Amino acid sequence: MAEITLLNSGLQTLVVDAGRQPQAQEIGFCASGAVDLLSFELVNWLCANPLDTPALECIGEVVFSVSHAMEIAVGGPAVSVQQNGDEVSAWQSINLAAGDTVTVSPRRLGTKSYIGLGGVLDLPAIKGSKTIVTREGVGGIHNDGKSLQKDDTLPVAVHSIQAMRELEAHEIPDYTLETPLDVVVGYQQARFDNWQQQLFFASEYTVSNDINRMGYRLTGQAIEVEPEEMYSEGINCGAIQFPPDGQPIVMLADRQTLGGYPKIGCVADYDIYRLAQAVPGDVVTFRAIDADNARGKWLLWHRLEELIFDSHPNSSHPETEQR
Amino acid sequence: MRFFGRIKDIQPAGIDGVIIYFSGDTLTDKNDAVQALARGLRAQRLTWLKSLIAGYDSLLVLFDLQRADVHLVYRTLKNTQPREAGADEHSHYELPVWYGAPSANDIAVVSEKTGLSEDEVIATHLRQQYRVFTVGFSPGFAYMGETSESLSCPRLESPRKKVPAGAVAIADRQTAVYPNESPGGWNLLGLCPLPLFKADGSQPITLRAGDTVNFVQVDEATFRELADKHG
Known part of the structure; x- marks a missing residue:
């Protein structure tokens, strides 16, 4: 079996995939999975993998070598890739020879780079997922939830090298934050009075330093919500909750399954990748959208993604594994 | 209905x-x-x-x-018609507890807060069947209730940094078993030797909303035996 050896694991390198079976949340397991599912799926497509194949999610500069010839692909915001010291393009399949060394460096510190691997990592799967969940101490080489470290080796069953794939310029994800993030209002929205809701949607929020795979804490205009005792309830991905200080927290892949803070709604699924790629100091804004329009946009967004996946003449459509 | x-x-x-x-x-x-x-x-x-x-x-x-x-x-x-629970739809568990285990013993505090004697605290906790209201916070953490009004007990003023895995605890009118070591602010009554969470996902007991639970008192020797067997 081929091996990938990490020579530099950057600030954090994790194995991620599409996340656990959704029913695992019913017994308290967090959803987990890649925080930026769009980039994750694209690097898998570039490697001719099923779209939910485990890949690496990296923060900071990461260097690794491979023991056997294999295919990889790298994606993420403004990421540069070197193969044995020579610049190669992101967002395309890259054929590595045995012994090759790859350096992945994002231009901005804090963004997530995704490394798709042409094969399947041989690691324990918990509740249908190989994602490393540090908070729960689950997943990874020793199944203890530790992020990958320098000198770690990952066994991978490589598949044969497929025809080269690359994204056209317009197919590369747009990570910019100029457009507001769509929010499906709901949950306790009725407890936020009209003026507070308007204030929230009219204000700019700065991404704080307190961000991780559980959630992003933002700072800006504090929002008041009518105090009222509430019981813990299920938290969907993207939920925007307000603790007593009135500063919003957007919940992401490793969020706890239940929580008791009032929520104004959820960032729409198709906009979560942009927030997940924001770094401290970035500014985001929100805009309300109703559930029907949001679903319409989601379906269109998925159709566009399928057009990319169907576009390659030499490829079969990668089927997402049924979970 | x-x-x-x-x-x-x-x-x-x-x-x-x-x-x-x-x-x-x-x-x-x-x-x-x-x-x-x-x-x-x-x-x-x-x-x-x-x-x-x-x-x-x-x-x-x-x-x-x-x-x-x-x-x-x-x-x-x-x-959708609501459905009463079918006989095989929910599990019933009897969870052994070593009450007063030294690493998880707030019984004196609970006694003070509730006015019950230490023996009454244990007897009251044992007397009832509890239902799992919901599972979350962390894998396998089951919120069960409602405990007897007489055992109703506020959370600790400052949460502990470390509650041991298996700690059986009460807060307000709820009870729970901490599946793994974590911070927590509930009042501890003892330890349960059966693992409710394992990193390999193979926990022998998976509590789900709607399941019912009775606690059963065991002594230290039985606790150690069970803990060894299921460790």
Whole structure:
């Protein structure tokens, strides 16, 4: 079996995939999975993998070598890739020879780079997922939830090298934050009075330093919500909750399954990748959208993604594994 | 039971979610309604249903966006009959507890807060069957209730940094077993030797909303025997 050896694991390198079976949340397991599912799926497509194949999610500069010839692909915001010291393009399949060394460096510190691997990592799967969940101490080489470290080796069953794939310029994800993030209002929205809701949607929020795979804490205009005792309830991905200080927290892949803070709604699924790629100091804004329009946009967004996946003449459509 | 009448509110919960809130005179009543609707939905084997996350008084329904929209979810809710629990639908567990285990013993504090003697604290906790209202916070953490009013006990003023795995605890009118070592602010009564969480996902006991639990007192020797067997 081929091996990938990490020579530099950057600030954090994790194995991620599409996340656990959704029913695992019913017994308290967090959803987990890649925080930026769009980039994750694209690097898998570039490697001719099923779209939910485990890949690496990296923060900071990461260097690794491979023991056997294999295919990889790298994606993420403004990421540069070197193969044995020579610049190669992101967002395309890259054929590595045995012994090759790859350096992945994002231009901005804090963004997530995704490394798709042409094969399947041989690691324990918990509740249908190989994602490393540090908070729960689950997943990874020793199944203890530790992020990958320098000198770690990952066994991978490589598949044969497929025809080269690359994204056209317009197919590369747009990570910019100029457009507001769509929010499906709901949950306790009725407890936020009209003026507070308007204030929230009219204000700019700065991404704080307190961000991780559980959630992003933002700072800006504090929002008041009518105090009222509430019981813990299920938290969907993207939920925007307000603790007593009135500063919003957007919940992401490793969020706890239940929580008791009032929520104004959820960032729409198709906009979560942009927030997940924001770094401290970035500014985001929100805009309300109703559930029907949001679903319409989601379906269109998925159709566009399928057009990319169907576009390659030499490829079969990668089927997402049924979970 | 006129079921739709128990629904207090329905709200969107993201692009692929709807959350339903229930009314009722007591927390147990509300949670009954949550469980009955969850059973009614599960029984239909809906292809678009991804997950049903029960809260205390709410049910988060996650659906497949390719196959359903909120209107289909609402229509289905309207036509769903609540279901009483079938005999094989929920499990009953008897969880052994070594009350007063040195690493998890706030019984004196609880005695002071409740006015019950230390023996009465244990006897009161043992006397009742509890229902799992919801599972979350961390894998396998089951919120059970309601404990007897006489045992109702506020959380610790400052949470502990470390509660040992297996700690059996009470707070307000709830009880729980900490599945793994974590911070926590509940009052500890003892230790349960059966693992409720394992990193390999193979926990022998998986508590789910709607399950019932009785605690059974064991001594230190039995605790150690059981802990060895299941370690």
